[in-house]
Amino acid sequence: MKYPQSYTDFMSSALTEEEYVKRTSWQEIKELRGNPLLFSLYLLKFRNPGNRRMALFKASGMKREDLEKLLMSGSSLVTALKRESNRQIRPGVISKFCILFRITFSWGARAYPAEDFNFHTFDYVEDGLITKEDKLISLLSPVMDINWSVNGYQLKLDGAETIYLRIEQRPGLVILDLMNPRIDLLELLISILQTVSGKWRFQQMPSLVVGHSFYVFFGSNEESLIEKVVIEEYPLIKKLYELPAVYGGK
Secondary structure (H helix, E strand, O other), X not given: OOOOHHHHHHHOOOOOHHHHHHHOOOOOHHHHHOOHHHHHHHHHHOOOHHHHHHHHHHHHOOOHHHHHHHHOOOHHHHHHHHOOOOOOOOHHHHHHHHHHOOXXXXXXXXXXXXXXXXXXXXXXXXXXXXXXXXXXXXXXXXXXXXXXXXXXXXXXXXXXXXXXXXXXXXXXXXXXXXXXXXXXXXXXXXXXXXXXXXXXXXXXXXXXXXXXXXXXXXXEOOHXXXXXXXXXXXXXXXXXXXXXXXXXXX
16 A cells, blocks of 8 residues: 555654644555554654544544443543543543553553553553452353443452453453463463353454563354454454364363
């Protein structure tokens, strides 16, 4: 794809951020999504966090009403999130936005985001602490009669380090991210998933924060739901692994 001149000028600083936002049709976003490094550099070019959040929203292909439901907020707040605004936005709302789009809190709230990946955004999550496996299993069991939701959780089990999770629930489908992908934490999480109903597939993915990656798991009773979401929303994933085949000794 040949990128629009406005994008090229913006990245070379020949065009200011304000001028770029006024001119862009955001058509370059879809192509950039397929290259995490280029997309990361593009997002970091923004100094107005509202413009950075707008770019993430445009890249998702999400409808405005979907964003309002997922953030559990009204249209005026969503407008403030997507643009520079004098309105005070609660850290909890920014945190929810950051978890939704898999970025750190500083990426969603600061002109100059931190270069390293951290978990500060989870500090603002309400009711996000899980201390029992049973509660986690109940959140991970795929059910059809459920509204689309995305939430962040801290899993703190006896004798284990804190595990940071992003749990996305859709009708018949659960998408689970392990945000601190250490091997011992991965093995612990997989041992829990092996007790959860449904078929589970997973893959490692690069984060927008260069040098960081995470594991994403897809769980459903219907293989077709997993295939559909991966094809439509996860272009970087070319292959999924089954839990038993990799970790069950089969």
